[in-house]
Amino acid sequence: MISNTVNVATRDGSMEAYYSHPDEAGNFPAVIVYMDAPGYREELKGFARRIADNGYFCLLPDMYYRIGSLRFRLSHRDAAMSHAINAARDSLNQEMVMSDTAAMLAWLVGHGRASTVKWGCIGYCLGGAFPLSAAGTFPDSMAAGASLYGTRLVTDKTDSPHLLAKHMRAELYLGYANRDKGTPPELISTLAGTLDKHGVIYDAEIHPNALHGFCFPERGVYNWEAAERAWGRVFTLFARRLQNATDAKGRASS
Numbered sequence: 001m002i003s004n005t006v007n008v009a010t011r012d013g014s015m016e017a018y019y020s021h022p023d024e025a026g027n028f029p030a031v032i033v034y035m036d037a038p039g040y041r042e043e044l045k046g047f048a049r050r051i052a053d054n055g056y057f058c059l060l061p062d063m064y065y066r067i068g069s070l071r072f073r074l075s076h077r078d079a080a081m082s083h084a085i086n087a088a089r090d091s092l093n094q095e096m097v098m099s100d101t102a103a104m105l106a107w108l109v110g111h112g113r114a115s116t117v118k119w120g121c122i123g124y125c126l127g128g129a130f131p132l133s134a135a136g137t138f139p140d141s142m143a144a145g146a147s148l149y150g151t152r153l154v155t156d157k158t159d160s161p162h163l164l165a166k167h168m169r170a171e172l173y174l175g176y177a178n179r180d181k182g183t184p185p186e187l188i189s190t191l192a193g194t195l196d197k198h199g200v201i202y203d204a205e206i207h208p209n210a211l212h213g214f215c216f217p218e219r220g221v222y223n224w225e226a227a228e229r230a231w232g233r234v235f236t237l238f239a240r241r242l243q244n245a246t247d248a249k250g251r252a253s254s
Helices: 042-053 079-089 094-109 125-137 161-167 185-197 224-241
Strands: 002-010 013-021 028-034 057-061 114-124 142-148 171-179 202-211
Touching: 002 042, 002 094, 013 042, 013 094, 028 042, 028 094, 028 125, 042 057, 057 094, 057 114, 094 114, 094 125, 114 125, 114 224, 125 142, 125 161, 125 171, 142 224, 161 185, 171 185, 171 224, 185 202, 202 224
Parallel strands: 028 057, 028 114, 114 142, 142 171, 171 202
Antiparallel strands: 002 013, 013 057
């Protein structure tokens, strides 16, 4: 496996990102990981390597780059750290992240080992809304997106991700935790109704005995069974929608 840290030029500056891909010859479908509220860290880099190990070129951006290089030591989280994390989270909006996504796609196009003919993404918590926004913003190339216990999937703002459903062509996986106050039943129902109305292909799953953050092994809320089930669903989706999209030279397959 080959991994490295790079700087991606964006409209608003230079964004640090970590990438990982298999070391064998060929091009690999691109997958972007959208971080959760605690931000860019080694735990997510481990996720990027796991995705790469399954045959993808994975790119993990530090989306807080506009306000500095924030690194939170979550093992020492207290009220002050939570306040800082929430402030960082609230510094982002959908338009910023979609602008950054366009910059990442341009960078990926220029890399000899990545293919964006059909690309995918996965997001957690804060990042869980961005696969929906990306599906509506880049409908011609984004083919698969996964949202794990995503927040702000449905809001009363004009940039609410669910309002882009009419543009979405990607297939989505929506993984919820049954003990997550951030995704109440009415939100799940509203999103499902909107996606159904516009014929979006998706699979929604509520993981039992799971709390918000259940995918992260370094947290007390980690639920191995739910996390591994979610990984299995994500990799099945990516294999179906991304692996057959490119040949060894990154060209569209027939």
